[in-house]
Amino acid sequence: MSAKAQHDAEQFLYRQAALLDGKQWQAWIDLFTPDGVYWMPADPAHKHWDGMPAIFAEDKNLMTVRMRRVLHPDAWSQRPLWGTNHVVSNVIIDKAAKNGDLVVRSRFHMMELRRDDVRHFAGQYTHHLKKTKGGYRVKLQRVDMTNAQAAYDYVLQVWV
Amino acid sequence: MRKEVYTDPQIFDLEMERIHERYWIYCGHESQVPKPGDYTAVQIGRQPMLMVRGNDKSVHVLYNRCPHRGNMMCGDRHGNTGEFFRCSYHAWTFQHDGALHPSVVHQSTGRAAYEVEKDIAKKTGKAPLSYHMLSAFATVTIDKWDNFQTLNYRYGHCILTGYMGLRPKDPDTLAYEKVMHKAYGKQRTEKILGVNIHHVLIYPGLSVQSPLQQLRAVRPLGVDKTLTEIWHFRLKGAPEPIYRRSLAYYNLVNSPATMINADDLENFWKCHQGLASNGGDWVSFGRFHGRDIEKGGVVETGPNMGTSEAPMRNQMKAWAEYMGNGR
Numbered sequence: 001m002s003a004k005a006q007h008d009a010e011q012f013l014y015r016q017a018a019l020l021d022g023k024q025w026q027a028w029i030d031l032f033t034p035d036g037v038y039w040m041p042a043d044p045a046h047k048h049w050d051g052m053p054a055i056f057a058e059d060k061n062l063m064t065v066r067m068r069r070v071l072h073p074d075a076w077s078q079r080p081l082w083g084t085n086h087v088v089s090n091v092i093i094d095k096a097a098k099n100g101d102l103v104v105r106s107r108f109h110m111m112e113l114r115r116d117d118v119r120h121f122a123g124q125y126t127h128h129l130k131k132t133k134g135g136y137r138v139k140l141q142r143v144d145m146t147n148a149q150a151a152y153d154y155v156l157q158v159w160v
Numbered sequence: 161m162r163k164e165v166y167t168d169p170q171i172f173d174l175e176m177e178r179i180h181e182r183y184w185i186y187c188g189h190e191s192q193v194p195k196p197g198d199y200t201a202v203q204i205g206r207q208p209m210l211m212v213r214g215n216d217k218s219v220h221v222l223y224n225r226c227p228h229r230g231n232m233m234c235g236d237r238h239g240n241t242g243e244f245f246r247c248s249y250h251a252w253t254f255q256h257d258g259a260l261h262p263s264v265v266h267q268s269t270g271r272a273a274y275e276v277e278k279d280i281a282k283k284t285g286k287a288p289l290s291y292h293m294l295s296a297f298a299t300v301t302i303d304k305w306d307n308f309q310t311l312n313y314r315y316g317h318c319i320l321t322g323y324m325g326l327r328p329k330d331p332d333t334l335a336y337e338k339v340m341h342k343a344y345g346k347q348r349t350e351k352i353l354g355v356n357i358h359h360v361l362i363y364p365g366l367s368v369q370s371p372l373q374q375l376r377a378v379r380p381l382g383v384d385k386t387l388t389e390i391w392h393f394r395l396k397g398a399p400e401p402i403y404r405r406s407l408a409y410y411n412l413v414n415s416p417a418t419m420i421n422a423d424d425l426e427n428f429w430k431c432h433q434g435l436a437s438n439g440g441d442w443v444s445f446g447r448f449h450g451r452d453i454e455k456g457g458v459v460e461t462g463p464n465m466g467t468s469e470a471p472m473r474n475q476m477k478a479w480a481e482y483m484g485n486g487r
Contacts, residue, residue, distance in 0.1 A: 040417070053392070053410060056417045061276050065294065068272030069419055075269075076248030077426035079235040115237075151387055152416040155425060 002096075009104045010091045012129065012136045017086035017108070020159060025067040028159070032060055033130050033137045038159055040143040049140070055148065056159065063159075070158060077157060082114040088125070100131030101139075110160055119153065121160055122146045173206075180205035181438070187211055190219055192238070197256065200238040207437045210234055212241065214256035222258045223439030230443050232430035249427040269419045270297035289328060290408035293372075297420060308358070308466035312452075312459040316363025316478030318471040321356045332401035339397060361471065363478050373406040374414060384432045390414040445472040 019028040032038070039049035040056040049057045058066065070078050087109045095103040104127045112119045126142040143160055164171055185204050192200045193213040200211050201224055208224040210233060224233050226247040233245050233254075244261055245254040253261045273294030280287040308322035327333065340349040360368040367376040373393040380386050392410040394403045413420040435443075448468035452459045461468040 042415075051404065051407065053407060053415070055415050057411055061280060061291075062412075065269065065272045065276045065291075066419055068275060069269040072269075072271060075423060076235065077422045079239075079248075081236060115235075154429070155422045156417040157422055 005096055005100075005102065006091070006093060008136070009093060009102055009127075009129065013088045013091060013104070013106055013125070013127065016138075017088050021084050021086055025070070025158070029060060029063045029067060031136075031138055032063070032141075033132075033139050034060065036060060036138050036140065038063065038138075038141050038143070040145060040148070040160065042148060044144050044148060049142075055145070055156065056143070066158065077155075080115045082112065082157075084113075085111045094126075102129045102131070102136070103127070104129060108160075114154070123148070123160075176205040181207060187221055193219060195240065197240045197242050198238075199234060199241050201234055201236070207439075208232060208433055209437075210245075212245075212256050215243075218257075220257050223434075223437045225434035225437045225439040226252055227440055228252050228444050230431050230435040230440075231427055232434040235426070235430060248423065248430065269422075270295055273297075273419075288408075289330060289332075289405060290412060293409050294412060294419065306464045306466040309463075310461045310466070310468065310471050312461075312470050312474035314457055314478075315481075316361075316475040318361040318363075318474060319357055320359040320361070320471070322358045322466070327353060332399065332405070335399045336402045339399065343397065361475075363475055369409075372409045374410060376414070386428075445469040445476065449473065 016028065016031055019025075019031070036059070037049055038056055038058045039054060041049070042053045042055055046052050046054070069075055088106050090105075090107040092105045093102055094105050104125075106125045106127070108123060108125055110121045112121070123143060123145040126140075126144070127138055128140040128142075129136040130139050145160065181204065187202055187204060187209065188200055188211050190213075192198070193211060196213050196215045196217070198213045202209050202211060210222045210224045212220050212222065214220055222233075225231070226233055226249065228247065229249055231247050231249040233247055234241065235248070241256075245256070246252070247254075255261050273291050277287040277291035277295050280291065308320060311319040311321070313319075337349065337353065340353065343349075344352065355370075357370060360370065362368065365378040365380070367378065368374070369376075373395060375391045375393070377389040377391075378386060379389065390410070392406050392414070394406070412418070446469065448461065448465045448470065451462055451465060452468070452470050452473075453462055454460075459470055459474060461470050
């Protein structure tokens, strides 16, 4: 595993998380390949996103619906101030293909503030990254929430 | 002084009532709301309040509560409400001085899904049916919802007719109907599939969306906390795409990352905030009251009265009966 691949993968994950914290929704969606999928399984035992109940299982079209929803002036749940803060770490390259594609595992902590209430989420990302001329693109991002099976006090409005 | 002055919640409440909610309390500085429509939310005693600048430049202070269901009117700490306040729950609209003003719409997800559905159709000829499940919620006017009907049964049960009762004519549905014909015969199949139901509410805590095989069990945990458990079902012997349709709906509408219920759940939370105010002792279920039609113990809402609050009246009537009706 090259030190450069490790560095590049880490930079990619940090920048992707920064786009979420900065509410740069379109730029975040653009980091996916045209057939890319964002998946948060309902159960850590699930092996495939397709055909299973999931918290998120979104292609770029559904990501676009979500983005336009949160930007719509009548999305009332967006009216209280809210923000997130991601920390991504423990970055491990699980697989590196000859063509530069990577499978990268990492851990995240995310603090969310809505009005005066803080919620805390943590879990594991698994990124299937495709190497392109413009840098890495996400073919599949799997998000295993530590609290995937717990009851949610309020919904997840956007991607974690 | 007795130490209870500092520790007893009942004395605290009395203090709020007799001092902080009765005498002059600093609300805010008028420079916080310089332009018409500017508002800032403030807590006075136990009361969530709004300070707002009116079009005539005067400053009004209102309870942050919709008189309808008690929903908190403004979710943000401050901002500009424009010409009117509009409640996020049922779009009741109010002028800056609190006077009621008629108008209604709600769109967010429905509108976004409609746009993406159109884009996909343009590119590929046809968008998956799951987009229609979302885009159908896009509302232009209230008339659309008034086309639906509610049937209200004894003991608080209710059927909402309409949208999900539609039978699409896509190849998947037709394949499913073929299986149904084989299993039940044509007549019985028509009887089963011809039922025009969006939602069945079984009092006190079950909600069934049979056309898409969804079931919600609503379990109260406390006055301000409710657990909703949601299940979806695979129809025995039905083609796989029918399960996929149910799953798509489940993921889009009922998952913890729902794009449909996010605003609803926010409203339920806001109701509890608004109801903390003394802005009124009553919650209103009066829409189209007196215009219900009773047939054989079933209360039907009349034509063009789909937004009637008859289901809530019916549920609360059952509630009163079960609770002993003052006995």
